Amino acid sequence: MKKKLAKITIGVIVLFGIVLGYLSSQTSKTGETPTTERAGDETGTSLLPGADKITISGVEMNNFNNFAIYKGKIGDTRFIDEKDFKATYFPQDEAFLINIMASPFDIVRAEAELKFLSVLSLDKEGACKLAVYITTPRTLNPNEAGTNYRLSFCE
């Protein structure tokens, strides 16, 4: 009798285990199954998506950390990386730097300014409240290099 009881108990436990296993396997189907972690997942928390909007110098704008392309050693965050121009935010200076990397300067500058407004979802009035500097290397625009231009519509 005791043997029968033991067999029944074991049988119930095995059956219970099978049911549990089946249920857990069904549960796991609903989720992703990440295997090896992607290298990109380990590149710092600052690139992780955060709030949609941030405020700098009293101006609300899209949170560029959410679409940052590069994060530098002094916290510089590049969020526009077009072939002809780049835009980077420097938290220590609370300033944006737009690098013009093609010529003619004026045309590329205008294009970069439009992109800057568009990416950050800024209007011109708001953008003019920010510290935004536009520079270019000597190799590409020798006559404009060495000057810290402001946004053209703020001048």
Added chain:
Amino acid sequence: MSTLEFIDKPKCLMNQLPKLPRFRNLNLQLKTPRLQIFALLTFILLLVATLFFSTKLASAQVPDPTVPCDQIRPRPLNPFDEDEFHSLRPYQASPCSDETEPSALFCGNDLVLTDTITVRRGDARYCQRFSPTEEECFFRVTQNRQLAIDVSGAELPIMGRTEDDVVNSQNQNETRSDASKINDYVSWYLSGVDHKAEYGFSEEEQVVNYSGPIRKLLPLSIQHKSQIETLNRREVERHDQVVVCANQAFLGLIGPSNVNPCNQGGDVYRLSTWAEEDLSFWNSAINTLENIFVGLLPGVARSAIRTSLGDHWNNRYPPLPWNYDDDKEFMKHYLEWRGNSCILVPFPPFFSRSLFCVDNPLVLNKWADLFSYVPLSSTDEDVNSSTEDRLGQIEVINPSIQAVQPDVTISNVSILTSPADLFFSHMEEAQGLADILQDTYVPQGNPKSGPVVGVIRPNQYCDLTQIRTNPGDDLFAGEIGVNLTYTAEFSCGFEVFDPADPIDTYWCDYLGGRCYTDDYDCDNWRPSSSLICPSGYRCGSPPDSCNPDPPNPSCTRNARVVLNTQTRTPLVDDIWSRLVAGGASVFRRIFPQVGEGAPVEGFYDIPAATGVTYSLNPPVPGVSLTAGNPGRRRGQAAELYFPHIGGIEQYFLQCIQTALRPQGFGEVCPVGEIPEGLVTGVCTNTFPGEAEPPLPVPGARCEPAVAGWCSVSTLRRYFPPGTSASTLRNASIVCNIESGGYTNALNDGCLCGRSVDYSVGLFQINLLPSNRCPGAFSGYTWSPPSCTINDLEALQQCTQDYLDPETNIDKAVRMIMDGQWCSWAAARSCGIATGC
């Protein structure tokens, strides 16, 4: 799954049959079920036929509307036949990314639109008589044309082939041999012809001779890692594509898996099949039980028992050995993945463990057996290895308009154009597979693509002397939009309208009219007769209704709109660098030395070409379109050109094979003289100006940077304490002028004869002096500006080092503290450096 559903439905209907008859007549009751069964069978047959034929109709529509990356195109009966085109291009023209960059530009056809302007004299602004019988009329016409130029018939050669002569979901007749696929197409060569859903079980010859270099060279565990990467990228960077179709031997439920060509049926296995579900419910149950029991045990024993008796591998993808400290634990999981159930038995007192396994029929072997069909992906997150299309474009550059006739003046011109999309297949795949192939020999962390060296470019832009082509995959080109507005002013000469006066005759007067020439218009005209009016006149009445009817002659002028086009080919620079021309390319693995005196002295940068048809869609009356080839025309037919791809075919697909065969076998690599005056390099920056970048004009401001890396506040951290404020300010000025504060600024002008520069980073540290990057350059000249790379890897390493802002600043600080201000043109122009 869909087959089961299909069978279930008739069963349900059959079960309802006894409830339906309500006839009292017994004979009818007997006959009715037969009728109903007959009707039911007929219905099923019709349903099957409808589905079958609707499938064929759908198959003709290629490609179907864009399928988002996280969706698939299911088909009820045979999922593979309709939903995916080919395992190497499952979703045509449905790219997972709308990114076109990075891309390379190459010239295309000159499209010439001829707009015919037809005016009538009545439209003239004014007319002037310049002879008794002739006048000149002046016109101003504003034309506004909304045109759509349809681009069709374009294929991407050499990169891959999944159409027409290759089996795919719409063509079961393969006429291209495996050898041809491997020899002629990059995609097939790299991925191999084996383990493809279209062909089912891979024949021995396919595995031995046509599996490509990656499968042969890459260790199995690395392949597994690469395949797991593919699973992870599904629905984000690639569609959840069909991997393989197979049936299990016994009742389709258990036993070994028989792989079928997917068009012949079988259970369909997609990427998600491996990624989203457990290996077996048995392992789930055992692991659950083990967790319950182990939870009751003392803490010390838990780990040992868990790793020895429990912790059964329960993923459908394999374990990777480097995730284990103990080889036996890896082997346990690996064998469990292969369908075994294992335990690790410890033997005291040494506690060495032995592995015991038994093939467990409740843990299916098919997941391991079929896993080899999962395609490979690069593990570099920046490299997308998917079989998805990549967006490129045909875009119009420098549109211009001119009059055909010299007397036409055109003004107020506005030509707005929009590019036509091109869907490039096999580019992402080739880039990723090239990256994997490079992994077999490039040391970890070293760059695998970058500047190309030893490349002989065409003499002039688009001066094409040779191209390569073969049948490729459709680019599904879209339309080039042209919104054309202009004003044309011109004059036309006409004969002066001077109608003859009417004359009176007896009979016409009797009829109540007068005789008029055809230059008049009257309410009524009497029958023409020489008795009534003389020749050339007709009798019109009543006379007060007859008025001169001046003609309105027309005049035609033409304006010719020239649209220079260029193709934007995605990823091709990177593929060219990885496979042929870069320092770490596969080709240079076989020919490490490229240069004078070496077996290969340089690479011809050969483009590929495809025929294309341009047409106005819809046709616009008065507008015609012709397409011509630029430069030295190769022919009259319109063509699209793709940079580098001909060179990839020549060197990667052909010359490597020739190099590996006995002398005299294989295709001959191109032989020729390196043209004089050509610089064997390519600059990354596009600086269109003089050979040497000019200094800033006198009087230009020399401002220190106010933000970022070049700012005084940032630079101060890298200078010795006590450095004067003026030195910091001057350093900031130099940094600001040289790079604008952009850390990745690179002026490699010496590679293309532009300047004596290989200047890197914030302070544009020039690496040409021998002590800056020892061994990188074998020399450089000032006139003409040039440099010769000696060790590309060393140069790449130095470049990488100096692109780091801190390394760059450190170097600049040392130079400044040594008083080397003269090294910088910016310092000279701003008066910082004197006496240079």
